[in-house]
Amino acid sequence: MSSETVAAAVEDLPGRSLWMDAWRVLKRNRAAVVSAVIIGCMAVLVVIGPWFSSYRYDFTDWSNLSIEPSLATGHLFGTDTLGRDLFVRTLYGGRISLMVGIVATLVSLIIGVSYGAIAGYLGGRIDHLMMRIVDILYALPFMFLVILLMVFFGRNIVLIFVAIGAINWLDMARIVRGQTLSLKHKEFVEAAQAQGVPTFAILRRHIVPNLLGVVAVYVTLTIPQVILVESFLSFLGLGVQEPMTSWGALVKDGAEELESAPWLLIFPAAFLAMTLFCFNFLGDGMRDALDPKDR
Amino acid sequence: MSLLKVENLNVRFDTPDGEIHAVKNLSFSLERGETLGIVGESGSGKSQSVLSLVGLLAANGRADGRAELEGRNLLQLPERELRKIRGERISMIFQDPMTSLNPYLTIADQMIQVVREHEKVSKQAARSRCRDMLTAVRIPEANDRLDRYPHELSGGMRQRVMIAASLLLNPEILIADEPTTALDVTVQAQILDLMRELSERFETSTILITHDLGVVAGICERLLVMHDGELVEHGDVRTVFYEPQQAYTKALLKAVPRLDAQRPDRLIGIDASGAVSKSAAAAAAGAREMPLLEVDGVKVSFRIHAGGLWGARRELKAVDGVGLTVAPGETLGIVGESGCGKSTLARAILQLVPLSAGSVCLLGQSLAALDKPALRKMRSELQVIFQDPLASLNPRMTVGDIVSEPLWTHQPELDKAQIRRRVVDVLRRVGLAGRELNRYPHEFSGGQCQRIGIARALVLEPKLIICDEPVSALDVSIQAQIVKLLMDLQDDFGLALIFIAHDLAVVRHISHRVMVMYLGAAVEIASQQDLYDRPTHPYTRALISSVPIPDPDKERRRDRELLSGDLPSPMDPPSGCRFRTRCRYARERCRQEQPELRLVGRSQVACHFAEELLAAQ
Numbered sequence: 001m002s003s004e005t006v007a008a009a010v011e012d013l014p015g016r017s018l019w020m021d022a023w024r025v026l027k028r029n030r031a032a033v034v035s036a037v038i039i040g041c042m043a044v045l046v047v048i049g050p051w052f053s054s055y056r057y058d059f060t061d062w063s064n065l066s067i068e069p070s071l072a073t074g075h076l077f078g079t080d081t082l083g084r085d086l087f088v089r090t091l092y093g094g095r096i097s098l099m100v101g102i103v104a105t106l107v108s109l110i111i112g113v114s115y116g117a118i119a120g121y122l123g124g125r126i127d128h129l130m131m132r133i134v135d136i137l138y139a140l141p142f143m144f145l146v147i148l149l150m151v152f153f154g155r156n157i158v159l160i161f162v163a164i165g166a167i168n169w170l171d172m173a174r175i176v177r178g179q180t181l182s183l184k185h186k187e188f189v190e191a192a193q194a195q196g197v198p199t200f201a202i203l204r205r206h207i208v209p210n211l212l213g214v215v216a217v218y219v220t221l222t223i224p225q226v227i228l229v230e231s232f233l234s235f236l237g238l239g240v241q242e243p244m245t246s247w248g249a250l251v252k253d254g255a256e257e258l259e260s261a262p263w264l265l266i267f268p269a270a271f272l273a274m275t276l277f278c279f280n281f282l283g284d285g286m287r288d289a290l291d292p293k294d295r
Numbered sequence: 296m297s298l299l300k301v302e303n304l305n306v307r308f309d310t311p312d313g314e315i316h317a318v319k320n321l322s323f324s325l326e327r328g329e330t331l332g333i334v335g336e337s338g339s340g341k342s343q344s345v346l347s348l349v350g351l352l353a354a355n356g357r358a359d360g361r362a363e364l365e366g367r368n369l370l371q372l373p374e375r376e377l378r379k380i381r382g383e384r385i386s387m388i389f390q391d392p393m394t395s396l397n398p399y400l401t402i403a404d405q406m407i408q409v410v411r412e413h414e415k416v417s418k419q420a421a422r423s424r425c426r427d428m429l430t431a432v433r434i435p436e437a438n439d440r441l442d443r444y445p446h447e448l449s450g451g452m453r454q455r456v457m458i459a460a461s462l463l464l465n466p467e468i469l470i471a472d473e474p475t476t477a478l479d480v481t482v483q484a485q486i487l488d489l490m491r492e493l494s495e496r497f498e499t500s501t502i503l504i505t506h507d508l509g510v511v512a513g514i515c516e517r518l519l520v521m522h523d524g525e526l527v528e529h530g531d532v533r534t535v536f537y538e539p540q541q542a543y544t545k546a547l548l549k550a551v552p553r554l555d556a557q558r559p560d561r562l563i564g565i566d567a568s569g570a571v572s573k574s575a576a577a578a579a580a581g582a583r584e585m586p587l588l589e590v591d592g593v594k595v596s597f598r599i600h601a602g603g604l605w606g607a608r609r610e611l612k613a614v615d616g617v618g619l620t621v622a623p624g625e626t627l628g629i630v631g632e633s634g635c636g637k638s639t640l641a642r643a644i645l646q647l648v649p650l651s652a653g654s655v656c657l658l659g660q661s662l663a664a665l666d667k668p669a670l671r672k673m674r675s676e677l678q679v680i681f682q683d684p685l686a687s688l689n690p691r692m693t694v695g696d697i698v699s700e701p702l703w704t705h706q707p708e709l710d711k712a713q714i715r716r717r718v719v720d721v722l723r724r725v726g727l728a729g730r731e732l733n734r735y736p737h738e739f740s741g742g743q744c745q746r747i748g749i750a751r752a753l754v755l756e757p758k759l760i761i762c763d764e765p766v767s768a769l770d771v772s773i774q775a776q777i778v779k780l781l782m783d784l785q786d787d788f789g790l791a792l793i794f795i796a797h798d799l800a801v802v803r804h805i806s807h808r809v810m811v812m813y814l815g816a817a818v819e820i821a822s823q824q825d826l827y828d829r830p831t832h833p834y835t836r837a838l839i840s841s842v843p844i845p846d847p848d849k850e851r852r853r854d855r856e857l858l859s860g861d862l863p864s865p866m867d868p869p870s871g872c873r874f875r876t877r878c879r880y881a882r883e884r885c886r887q888e889q890p891e892l893r894l895v896g897r898s899q900v901a902c903h904f905a906e907e908l909l910a911a912q
Contacts, residue, residue, distance in 0.1 A: 018691055187687035191751070194645045195701045196674035205700070209691040292691055292735040 018209055022289040032285025035278035042275060046094035055085035057092045058243035066261050077267045081257065089245055090268050096246040097272070100160060100230045101223040101279075107165030109219060112172025117207050119173070120180025121199070131177065134170050142167055146238055160239055164226050175218055179211050212290045220283025224276040247272040297324035298467060298500055299348075304360035304370075306340065306347045306524075317356075318344045319524045325468065330494055330501040332515035332532065334508060334547075336770040340524040341504050345470050349385055350377045364468075383413050386461035388454070390473040395457055396445040402429075403441035406460050413464055428459040431496075432489060449861040451482035458489065462497060469494070472504045479632040479797065481858040484841035487514055488857065506771065508551050509843030512536060513850040520544050532847050550775040552800040554827070554842045555849060585659060586620040587758055587791050588644070593617050593653035595636075595643045599866070611866055613639040615815040616653070618892075621759065626785065626792040628806030628823070630799055630838070634862055636815040637795045641763050644793070645679055646670065657759070675705045678752035682764035684744035688736035694747055695732030698722065701755045717754060725750045726780060742773035746780070753784065759791045766801060778805055799842050803827050811835045814865055814873045821898035831900045831909050833878045834858075872903070880904060 026032055054074055055061070061075070061083040069078040069086075077086035119130040146163045153159055183189060184207070192202050231248010233239035240246050247268050254265030306318035318340040325331050335341040347358035348369050362369040364384065369377070381387070389395045397405055406425040410416060416424075422441070429437035432455040445453055454474065461469060471490070475483040491514045494501050503515060511518055511532065518535045520528040520543070528541045539545045595614040614636040621627050629637045642648045644655050646662055655662045657677060665673060678701075681687035688697055698718045702709055709717070719729040725746040736744055745765060752760050762781065766774040782805060784790060796802050802809055809826045811819045811834065819832040830836045837858045844850045858877050863869055872890050875881040884903050895905040902908065 187681040187683060188689040190642075190647055191679060191681065191687050191748075192689075192700065193647055194674065194677070194679045195704055195751075195755075196671035197700060197704050198671075201704070205692065205696075206689050210689070212691075290691075292737065 018290065018292075021292070022286070025289040026285050029285040029288065031281045032289075035281040035285070038274065038278045039282065042094065042271070042278075043098060046091045046098060049091040050088050053085065053088045055088050057088045057245070058084065060084060066257075068261075069263055069267075078261070078263045080253065080264055081261070084243070086250075086264065086267055089250060090247075090271055093245045093247045093250045093268060094271060094275075096157065096240055096244070097227045097230065097248065098275070100164065100246070101227045103161050104164040104168060104226045105219055105222045107161070108168035108172050108222060109215070111165075112169035113176050113208065113211065113215060115169065116173035116176025117180050117203055117211065120177035121184050121203055121207055123181075123184070127177075131174075134173055137166075138170055143236075146233065150238060155238075155241065157240060157244075160230060160233060164229055168222060168226065172215070172218060172222075175214060176211055179214055180207055183207055183210055209290075213287045216283050216286040216290060220279050220286075223279045227272070227276070298327045298364070299325040300361075300363045301344075301348070302361040302363075304344060304347065304358065304362060306343050306352065306356060306358045308353070309355045309357075317524050318347070318358075321360075321521075321524075321526050323519055323526070323529060325500050325502060327467075328494070328498050328500055329517065330503060330515045332511035332518045333502065333504045333521060334506065334511055334518065335521035336506060336547075336772065338523075339521040341521045342472055344521070345472070345502055345504060349381050349387070349470070350374065351381075351387075379413075382409065382466070383464050384466055385468040385470060386464065386466040388457050388461050388469070388471045388474045390476050393445060393450070393453060396453060398445055401442050401444055402448075402456055406441070406456075406463060409460055409463050424463065425459070428463055429456070431462075431493070432456075432459045434459070449482075450478055451485060451861055454478060454482075454486055455489070458486075458493070462493065462499070465497065467500060469499045469501045470504070471501060473506070474503070475510060476505070476507070479862075480799070480841040481632060481837060482861065483510075484843070484855065484857055485859075487843070490514060507843065508536075508548065508771075508845035509850070512845050512847045513843050520547070536845070536847050547771060548845065550772045551845050552775070552778070552798070552804045553845065554800040554803060554839065555844050555846065587623045587625075587658065588619075588621040588793075589654075589656040590620070590640075590644060591618045591654050591656075593640065593643050593655065594651045595639050595648055596651050609866060612815055612868070613865065614643060615868075617812070617815075617817050618653075619810055619817070619820070621791050621793060623758065623791055624785065624789045625808065626794055626806045628802035628809040629793065629795045629812060630797065630802050630809060631812035632797065632838075632862055634814075634865060635812040636865075637812050638763055640812070641679070641761050641793065641795055645677065645761060646674075672705070675701070675755045676758045678755065678757040678760045680745070680748050680752050680760060680762045680765045683768050684741050684748055685736060687748050688744055690736055693733050693735060694722075694739075697736070697747065698751050698754055701751060705755055718750075721750045721754045722747075724784070725753065726776075740773075741769050742776065745769065745773075745777055749777075749780065749784070753788070756788060757790070759793070761793045761795070763795045764797070765794070767796065767798065774801065781805065799827075799839060811838065814863065814868050816873060816901065817892055817899075818874065818901045819898055820892070821900075825897050829896070829898075829909070831895060831898050831905050832874075832902050833880055833908065834874050837877075872901075874902075880908065 050057070061079060064073050064075060064079050065083040066081045067073060067075060067079050069076060075085050075087065077090060079085055080089070115130065119127045145166070149159045149163055189202060189206050192206055228248060230239055230246055231252060234246055234249040235252050240249060250268035251265065251272060254268055257264045301324065302322045304318055304321040305316070308315040308317055321344050333341045333345070343352065343356070346352055347356070348362050352358060358370050360370060364380070369380070372380070403422060403425060407418060407421045410421040410424060411418070426437045426441060429440060434440055434452060434455050440448070448456065474490070475486050478486060487510060490501065493499070503511060505511060515532050518529065518532045519526060520535065522543050528535055528539065528544045535544065536548065539548060593614055594612065594616055596610045596612045598608045599611050617640055619627065629640070631637050639648065643650055646655070650663065657673060660673070662670060662673065695718055698721060699714050702714050702717060718732065722731060723729040727743065727746055727750070736747065739747065765781070766777050769777060778801060781792065785792060794802060794805050803823060806823045808820065808822050810817050811826070811832065813834050819826065819830070819835045826835065827839065830839050837856050840853065840856045841858070844853070860877050863876055869876045871887050872878070872881070872885040875885040878885065888903065890901045890903050892899050892901045896909055
């Protein structure tokens with residue numbers, strides 16, 4: 001074959017990119033696909049579900065205080081001690097928890113990965129300076145930061161996102177920097193430097209794609225962690241406020257009524273556990289899909 | 296009667312991709328006191344066949360057949376019995392002494408444990424036995440060394456400790472799996488010498504597994520050649536070397552680059568046809584013109600942290616004043632032991648590490664004086680090929696993207712189809728099919744990966760390629776192909792090459808001129824022929840005489856100039872001449888004065904007594 005015919009034949013080969021391949025592999029991973037579908041359904045449900053219920057999340061049904069789940073009363077998941085419909089409250093709680101989990105994780109992902117990769121790759125003084133800033137932020141007590149924000153800006157759910165995101169990216173930056181340090185002495189990075197590839201392109205093409213495995217795993221650990229942190233803040237009265245709620249807050253309330261009204265714990269806990277479970281499977285699948293060696 | 300008799304040995308591995316038949320119907324025997332060599336390329340099953348005898352296969356491996364040691368079938372012994380046999384009757388030495396020694400225990404702890412595990416002796420008695428054994432493997436100050444940790448010893452020293460530990464219980468069979476592969480040639484020569492002596496003294500039978508035909512030529516009596524899990528050829532070492540019967544053995548012997556070859560094929564520019572090849576002509580013409588690359592007095596030092604936040608910093612002079620020139624179309628070989636600074640020099644030339652002194656000029660322009668865009672542009676003339684073929688390719692990029700990347704950077708005006716055409720052309724030029732664009736590096740073998748690396752270096756059609764140990768990670772037959780490819784490309788494109796390697800035979804094969812480095816400095820620069828035929832510097836001589844020659848008769852008759860001791864730490868090099876601590880000709884003057892590189896005969900040599908040494912030859 002002459003080089004023209006090979007070139008022509010090669011024209012027909014479909015293009016291949018890391019993300020397209022990852023998507024193809026991910027589609028073959030049944031657990032990951034099922035998890036993604038469940039997370040998707042959950043998201044849709046918490047957004048539109050409350051419209052189909054005849055109760056509001058803060059409405060007290062005086063005739064049905066603390067009743068078991070039943071179709072007859074229309075309280076699918078029963079009611080709490082104040083007679084509020086648990087089904088609607090679980091979905092509202094899901095809105096807050098999923099939003100906190102995803103937004104705070106995205107913040108920590110974007111800031112953490114770029115910060116860590118830049119610090120690790122540039123190294124030297126810049127690295128020292130950037131990591132000392134991280135150390136100083138680490139030294140700030142988390143609770144203190146949250147209380148400070150509350151005092152200055154008043155109580156607001158957005159502040160929770162900011163506070164959690166502001167703390168979580170520190171871990172991500174440290175992990176990413178460590179990985180970058182070991183990657184930057186790999187021969188393929190040196191080869192790119194020797195070719196004169198610009199720094200930003202090296203970060204984008206060589207460093208970040210090779211960090212994805214670690215990052216994917218860490219993200220799946222972060223989402224549950226963030227959801228739990230939010231419920232802890234709510235418990236202290238710093239997070240969402242009654243009558244608004246979150247999964248964490250519902251679980252806490254349910255645990256107190258475990259003996260008299262177990263459904264108060266079972267339903268929100270099941271939603272929370274199911275979500276965390278699915279994120280873990282999805283993250284695992286993502287890591288495998290992003291590694292060409294596993295194909 | 297044979298000591299060990301293996302019949303119809305089969306080793307199979309269950310893997311997710313199906314069963315792998317690693318060793319197929321292997322039969323051999325081992326006589327008392329003899330040294331048996333098993334050679335083969337990676338994946339030939341040479342290690343697995345022996346590991347299976349002592350029950351050290353991986354968990355998914357199965358072995359069947361018979362392996363008789365004094366009437367007992369080793370393959371059917373229960374683990375308890377087998378453990379007793381390992382150590383007392385059969386002991387092993389592995390490739391990497393660092394991983395075989397526990398870093399948290401002192402040498403004494405590890406060795407005494409071996410003795411006391413198998414025999415009832417007091418700690419004192421065990422310790423004195425260990426000390427005697429260390430002395431037997433020629434470790435100086437054995438008593439003191441016993442209380443050291445493994446990382447405090449050099450690589451050669453660690454391998455001696457391993458040998459000592461394996462001989463402690465006076466085993467009948469010693470299995471050495473690539474015992475010298477991780478070591479430098481000068482240390483390899485010491486270790487081989489030691490093994491030869493010890494097997495006579497302790498009357499141990501040895502099975503030596505290696506890929507290096509030179510090593511077996513020197514110390515083995517009989518030889519098995521394996522390929523693809525099958526026994527290809529076996530017999531007396533001289534018969535196998537001089538009258539090989541099988542095609543594979545012949546090919547293997549032919550692929551080994553030889554240090555003693557009178558005129559290696561097409562090496563000094565004369566083809567089989569007698570015509571002067573293009574590269575030699577270019578090199579000759581280039582020598583008269585302006586040199587392509589001029590490196591002058593380059594120094595590179597790293598500041599090493601001594602520990603702690605405010606710990607003192609010490610300077611490690613990795614390269615200490617090296618100068619060289621490369622003419623267009625010429626190949627300059629750089630050889631030296633590990634830690635001599637040859638790779639750091641390459642990185643300095645590539646401007647990947649900052650120079651602390653000196654200059655690098657490419658095409659008459661000092662690279663340090665260029666601003667960033669100009670330097671980037673200049674980089675297209677200067678490319679690099681690395682040692683580890685897989686590690687030098689980004690695992691998350693397709694081959695097409697990897698080879699296209701230099702074009703994206705340097706010729707952004709090209710459209711997709713043009714880039715594709717260029718990439719396909721260059722892939723075909725390095726001997727690939729050109730259809731690999733959409734595959735990932737791990738789908739290829741080591742040799743193919745190295746070809747992809749070469750394609751990436753070649754796609755911009757540079758004037759100079761620096762090859763940093765490009766073939767050391769490859770099997771012998773693949774090595775020969777890659778070297779041939781590089782030489783062909785040099786002819787076609789008029790490329791200049793800097794070929795860095797620790798393997799002197801390969802360097803002889805490819806280079807026009809050779810530079811020898813020791814502890815960060817050049818000790819000799821000469822034409823390939825002068826350097827190998829009339830080495831002048833004592834270090835060059837020792838280096839050349841340490842390289843094993845794949846020829847049993849020659850190898851055994853050779854008059855060696857072995858080096859003693861190990862490479863001094865580059866953190867504090869000896870005063871005066873750096874080589875004096877290991878030099879047999881060292882005198883008082885060497886301690887005080889550092890010799891400069893000067894012209895002696897036709898070579899440049901850094902030795903005070905070069906003339907005397909040359910005259911004495």
